[in-house]
Amino acid sequence: MPRPSTDTAERILELAETLVQTQGFNGFSYADIASKLRIRNASIHYHFPSKAQLGLRLIRRYHGNFREALDSIDRTNADARRKLKLYAQLYANVLKDKNRMCLCGMLASDHHTLPKPVRDGVKDFFDDNEAWLTKVLGEGREAGTLRFDGSPAVHARVLLSSLEGAMLVARSYGEVSRFESVAQRLLADLDAKA
Amino acid sequence: MPRPSTDTAERILELAETLVQTQGFNGFSYADIASKLRIRNASIHYHFPSKAQLGLRLIRRYHGNFREALDSIDRTNADARRKLKLYAQLYANVLKDKNRMCLCGMLASDHHTLPKPVRDGVKDFFDDNEAWLTKVLGEGREAGTLRFDGSPAVHARVLLSSLEGAMLVARSYGEVSRFESVAQRLLADLDAKA
DNA sequence: GTCTATAAGATGATAGAC
DNA sequence: GTCTATCATCTTATAGAC
Numbered sequence: 001m002p003r004p005s006t007d008t009a010e011r012i013l014e015l016a017e018t019l020v021q022t023q024g025f026n027g028f029s030y031a032d033i034a035s036k037l038r039i040r041n042a043s044i045h046y047h048f049p050s051k052a053q054l055g056l057r058l059i060r061r062y063h064g065n066f067r068e069a070l071d072s073i074d075r076t077n078a079d080a081r082r083k084l085k086l087y088a089q090l091y092a093n094v095l096k097d098k099n100r101m102c103l104c105g106m107l108a109s110d111h112h113t114l115p116k117p118v119r120d121g122v123k124d125f126f127d128d129n130e131a132w133l134t135k136v137l138g139e140g141r142e143a144g145t146l147r148f149d150g151s152p153a154v155h156a157r158v159l160l161s162s163l164e165g166a167m168l169v170a171r172s173y174g175e176v177s178r179f180e181s182v183a184q185r186l187l188a189d190l191d192a193k194a
Numbered sequence: 195m196p197r198p199s200t201d202t203a204e205r206i207l208e209l210a211e212t213l214v215q216t217q218g219f220n221g222f223s224y225a226d227i228a229s230k231l232r233i234r235n236a237s238i239h240y241h242f243p244s245k246a247q248l249g250l251r252l253i254r255r256y257h258g259n260f261r262e263a264l265d266s267i268d269r270t271n272a273d274a275r276r277k278l279k280l281y282a283q284l285y286a287n288v289l290k291d292k293n294r295m296c297l298c299g300m301l302a303s304d305h306h307t308l309p310k311p312v313r314d315g316v317k318d319f320f321d322d323n324e325a326w327l328t329k330v331l332g333e334g335r336e337a338g339t340l341r342f343d344g345s346p347a348v349h350a351r352v353l354l355s356s357l358e359g360a361m362l363v364a365r366s367y368g369e370v371s372r373f374e375s376v377a378q379r380l381l382a383d384l385d386a387k388a
Numbered sequence: 389g390t391c392t393a394t395a396a397g398a399t400g401a402t403a404g405a406c
Numbered sequence: 407g408t409c410t411a412t413c414a415t416c417t418t419a420t421a422g423a424c
């Protein structure tokens with residue numbers, strides 16, 4: 001059977017993700033989803049009873065996919081510099097796809113209006129990213145391929161903040177190159193030979 | 195006479211600014227303003243016929259105030275490092291006040307849903323900030339107090355993006371210290387003696 | 389699982405009295 | 407310049423038929 005049930009829920013998540021990433025959590029409605037998927041409002045509520053629950057599912061999905069990408073980078077690469085480059089590309093790929101913002105970066109902007117569970121999900125995402133970056137930065141300095149002052153943890157925050165901000169600003173210009181030049185500079189400054 | 199007319203328009207702008215900075219352009223309504231200022235919906239429309247016009251007035255006001263702050267920094271300081279520190283403090287002060295996001299950073303997140311004139315206003319703000327930063331970075335390197343690779347223009351983009359992103363992420367934690375540690379690291383890395 | 393129908397309230401906006 | 411009254415539309419959400 002051609003996956004009968006979960007299919008619609010998946011299509012809803014897929015579209016809702018794009019909508020949050022481009023318009024924000026308060027910038028789209030169930031009606032937007034219904035019309036684009038040619039289903040009814042009530043069908044969405046069947047799968048996701050409230051918008052808060054939809055938001056939470058969206059974060060968990062996004063975080064899970066991101067986690068897999070980080071694990072994949074870890075599995076297939078040894079060099080910290082290479083890992084950071086691939087990490088930045090993760091962001092670039094999001095931006096290249098319909099000028100999307102990072103899901104959690106977008107939700108961070110909506111922070112004040114979000115249900116508590118969604119807020120917490122955003123924090124978890126940032127925490128996980130910072131932990132991964134901290135680890136990679138530590139490894140790189142240890143191996144002598146990366147050079148930076150201060151703690152890996154603080155520099156992880158710098159990288160996370162800067163990449164999120166670079167996406168945010170680049171979207172206003174619709175220029176991915178803006179993101180890329182910032183990311184490139186950020187990574188070049190970590191180069192051991194600098 | 196105790197400024198009869200402009201007073202209400204000013205109070206509306208003041209509150210709307212906070213609302214946009216904390217909830218986003220799509221996260222507040224005329225009703226929110228009306229109830230908090232104890233006036234009626236129609237009174238707001240008298241001063242600002244459409245939300246788009248309110249948004250534009252908000253940006254112009256914010257940009258103007260920011261411009262004044264930059265001019266003030268230029269007037270009273272010679273050292274580029276000092277100027278950058280004061281620049282970062284401008285951002286920190288916004289964040290400290292009710293966990294606000296930069297008005298234009300917030301509007302950048304709403305980019306996809308904004309009226310064209312508002313979008314353009316956001317770009318103008320970023321352009322102006324980048325130009326100022328580019329100038330200061332150039333001066334600092336010339337004077338030998340700042341050290342960085344690449345062009346002042348690219349580094350200006352790095353600083354703008356990073357500070358905007360640092361605000362965005364810090365808001366999710368409600369910790370100004372998160373912003374401050376990132377800003378501090380960013381500026382320390384530009385130090386000539388690094 | 390999807391639909392029709394509908395509720396109950398919010399939204400941006402306007403006409404016209406005071 | 408502010409008000410009351412009102413609009414058309416959109417919003418999240420639910421009840422119940424199919």
